[in-house]
Amino acid sequence: MYLPVIALMQHQHGLVTSRQLSVAGLGPNDVRQLLASGVLVRLRRGVYADADAWEALEPYRARPLLRIRAADMTSTSETRLYSHDSAAIVLGMGAPDPRTALVHVTRTKVHGDAVRAGVKHHLAPYRSEDQVHVEGLPLLGRARTALDMVREHGRAHGLAACDAAMRAGVTRAGLRDVLATMSCWPHSRCMRWCVEHADRRAESYLESLVRDFVLELGIGSPDLQVGLSDGDTTVFVDMGVRRHMIEADGLLKYAADNLTGLDPAVVLAREKHRHDFIAGFKLGISRITHADLFANRHAAQRRVAREYADTCARFGTATDDLAPYRVRRR
Secondary structure, eight states: OOHHHHHHHHTTTTEEEHHHHHHTTOOHHHHHHHHHTTSEEEEETTEEEEHHHHHHSOTTTHHHHHHHHHHHHHOOOSSOEEOHHHHHHHTTOOOSOTTTOOEEEEESSOSSSEEETTEEEEEOOOOGGGEEEETTEEEEOHHHHHHHHHHHHOHHHHHHHHHHHHHTTOOHHHHHHHHHTTTTSTTHHHHHHHHHHOOTTOOSHHHHHHHHHHHHHTSOOOEEEEEEEOSSOEEEEEEEETTEEEEEOOGGGGSTTOTTOSOHHHHHHHHHHHHHHHHTTTOEEEEEOHHHHHTSHHHHHHHHHHHHHHHHHHHOSOOGGGGGGEEOOO
16 A cells, blocks of 8 residues: 555554545555455455454454444534444443454434444434543443443343443442433333442453343342452452352363463463362352353253252352452452
8 A cells, every 4th residue: 555545544443444545645456456365354344444454353343343433433413422333342341242243322402222234223302411422433421331231232231331330430339320311201210220220349241241141140139349368369250149159161261361360271270279178168150251151051050040949958148158268259
């Protein structure tokens, strides 16, 4: 490509529009050749990115963020605010699947909710105090986004969004303040439930989804980040109900390219040691994966109910004996 195009892309987060390519002297045939040869990749109609740079981006935030920027480059609305999944991705709150998420825009003037060219347009009012600018993009803030995620995706993902908002510093009062402006909106009951059950101690999106699973199971309200120490070893369990511990078991940590940089066999050995340490306090343990939550939910619920009942039968429900070993995160 021409050096002026490369320089332009460097100032536009690696993006360039078809109009800019035309101004630089590249016609439609040139663009088609660049696409066919793998130099450029089309992110949406009229917006392109360097193919090598795109392939190098991680798929859960960097790529979705670039797709949002590509949509922003072609937007003609001055009243748009990125919202729902898009705001959640930019704000680091997570989303059901950032890799396939639509770009979401909330506007006060639009002809009804509609999906056009990969952008979902929402007609909804918002307050000036709900607006933020992050990395050059106009967004709805964390509290409003959390409640929008409840309305868009339901209880489990809504709880995860509310947990993430509180983890980032939003208070329950702040969530209630935004909820008060949406009290007559569809799904208001679900929004209230998520606000009241949100907990900043949830450390990941998966943990929040697992907590919703446990609450749906009806065995009790789980305590989060249960810490146990014998003076030499200290572990924190994602959550527990009486003497039964529940772990959100993300499988990525066992992959060859896991974030710890350790050999998967070492990771597995550490997990087994951790599991044995927890069980040594006469506690039952259930491990729940993403597949359990969505692909095999009913079977997983039956399994965890059996495991919980077995724990109660073997060890009872009292936890007074654990008091000398309980520790809290700083």
